[in-house]
Amino acid sequence: MNTHIQDRLGRPLTDLRISVTDRCNFRCRYCMPPEIFDKDFKFLPRNDVLTLEEIAHLTTLFVKASGIKKVRITGGEPLLRQNVTHLITLLNEIKGIEDIAMTTNGTLLPKYAKSLKAVGLNRVTISLDCLDDEKFRYINGRNIGVQSVLTGIDSAVEAGLKVKINMVVKRGMNEEDILPMAKYFKDSGIILRFIEYMDVGNTNGWKLDHVVSKKEIFSIINKEMPIEPIEANYEGEVASRFKYKDNNNEIGIISSVTDTFCSTCSRARLSADGKLVTCLFATKGHDLKELIRTGASEDQLVERIKDIWVSRNDRYSEERLQQTDKKAIRKIEMSHIGG
Numbered sequence: 001m002n003t004h005i006q007d008r009l010g011r012p013l014t015d016l017r018i019s020v021t022d023r024c025n026f027r028c029r030y031c032m033p034p035e036i037f038d039k040d041f042k043f044l045p046r047n048d049v050l051t052l053e054e055i056a057h058l059t060t061l062f063v064k065a066s067g068i069k070k071v072r073i074t075g076g077e078p079l080l081r082q083n084v085t086h087l088i089t090l091l092n093e094i095k096g097i098e099d100i101a102m103t104t105n106g107t108l109l110p111k112y113a114k115s116l117k118a119v120g121l122n123r124v125t126i127s128l129d130c131l132d133d134e135k136f137r138y139i140n141g142r143n144i145g146v147q148s149v150l151t152g153i154d155s156a157v158e159a160g161l162k163v164k165i166n167m168v169v170k171r172g173m174n175e176e177d178i179l180p181m182a183k184y185f186k187d188s189g190i191i192l193r194f195i196e197y198m199d200v201g202n203t204n205g206w207k208l209d210h211v212v213s214k215k216e217i218f219s220i221i222n223k224e225m226p227i228e229p230i231e232a233n234y235e236g237e238v239a240s241r242f243k244y245k246d247n248n249n250e251i252g253i254i255s256s257v258t259d260t261f262c263s264t265c266s267r268a269r270l271s272a273d274g275k276l277v278t279c280l281f282a283t284k285g286h287d288l289k290e291l292i293r294t295g296a297s298e299d300q301l302v303e304r305i306k307d308i309w310v311s312r313n314d315r316y317s318e319e320r321l322q323q324t325d326k327k328a329i330r331k332i333e334m335s336h337i338g339g
C-alpha cells in the first residue's frame with residue numbers, strides 16, 4: 001500500500017477533485033455571473049478537455065503517487081458531461097479507489113441518479129441556496145425553479161445515494177434563507193452544509209462584507225433550534241460539524257474565510273483541461289494533459305505528480321486572513337476547478 005506523500009507544510013495528498021467540464025446549465029451569480037459567462041464566452045474547446053479515459057488514467061497515477069482513496073467529480077455541472085456514468089464505471093474499476101462522490105446542482109439527477117449508483121457512485125452533494133422559488137430563479141441566472149432541484153434530491157435518495165446539501169451563504173443574497181433551509185432539512189436525514197461565500201476566481205465581485213461568518217450562521221440557527229459542536233469524522237474534514245440537541249441530526253458549516261483549514265488541506269484538483277491545481281485559489285495549474293499527450297511514461301507522470309505535491313506550500317485562506325489586498329492576482333475560476 002502506497003503511503004501518502006506530503007507537501008512542504010507536512011500535508012498528505014489524500015483525495016482528488018476532478019472537474020469534468022467547465023460548462024454549466026446554471027449561471028449562479030456568485031460563480032458564473034451571466035453577464036460574463038454569456039453567449040460569447042469562450043469555454044474550453046472540446047479537444048482541450050481530458051477524455052474520460054485520460055481522467056481515469058490520471059486517477060490511477062494519483063493512486064500510485066500517493067495512495068489516494070477518494071475522488072469527487074465536479075465541474076461546471078458534471079452531469080452535462082457526456083457519458084459521465086461511464087467515467088464512474090472506469091473509476092470504480094481502479095484498485096485503491098474506495099469512495100466516489102459528485103457535486104452537482106441536481107437538475108439532471110432524475111435522469112442519471114439510478115445509473116450512477118449502479119456503476120459505483122457512493123455519494124452526491126447537491127447545491128441549493130434557498131427554498132424561495134423566485135429568489136432561486138434569480139440566483140441561478142437561468143430561471144430554474146427550486147422544484148427541479150428538490151426532484152433531483154428525491155431521485156438521489158431513491159437511488160440509494162448518500163446525499164448532502166450545500167448552501168452558499170452570501171449577505172444580501174440569502175442570509176434570511178438560513179433558517180428556512182435548516183428547518184426544511186432538520187428531520188430529513190440529509191446533512192445540510194452552509195458555505196461561507198468565497199473569493200474564488202475574479203468575476204464574482206467578492207467583498208469581505210458579503211461573507212456571513214460561521215459564528216453568525218451558528219447563532220442564527222442556535223437561537224431557534226439549539227445545536228452543539230461534534231467531533232470531526234476524520235483529520236482534514238472541511239466542515240465543522242454540529243448536531244441539533246433535540247434529535248441529534250447533523251449540520252455542517254464550511255468556514256473557508258473566517259476560520260480557515262489550510263493546515264489540514266489534503267486535496268488536489270484536476271481541471272477539465274488536465275491541470276493539476278494545488279489550491280482552490282491558485283493562479284495557475286500544472287499541465288498534466290500535455291505530458292500525457294506527448295507520450296510521457298507512467299513513471300514520469302507519477303514522479304511529476306509527486307514533485308508538484310512535495311513543492312506545494314499554498315495556504316491562501318490563512319494568508320487572506322492576514323492580508324486582504326489580493327485583488328490584483330488573477331485566480332482560476334470556480335467553474336474551472338469545481339470547488
Ligand code: SAM
Nearest residue numbers: 031075076077103104105127166197198338339
Ligand atoms: N455545478 C455543481 C454544483 O453547483 O454543485 C458543481 C460545481 S460548483 C463550482 C461546486 C460548489 O461550489 C457548489 O456547491 C457551489 O455552490 C460552490 N461555490 C461556487 N462558487 C462559490 C463561491 N464563490 N463561494 C463558495 N462556494 C461556491
Ligand code: SF4
Nearest residue numbers: 024026028031076105
Ligand atoms: Fe454552475 Fe455549480 Fe457554478 Fe452554479 S455553482 S454556476 S451550478 S458550476
Ligand code: SF4
Nearest residue numbers: 262265279280316317
Ligand atoms: Fe486548501 Fe488552498 Fe483552501 Fe487553504 S485556501 S484550504 S490550501 S484549497
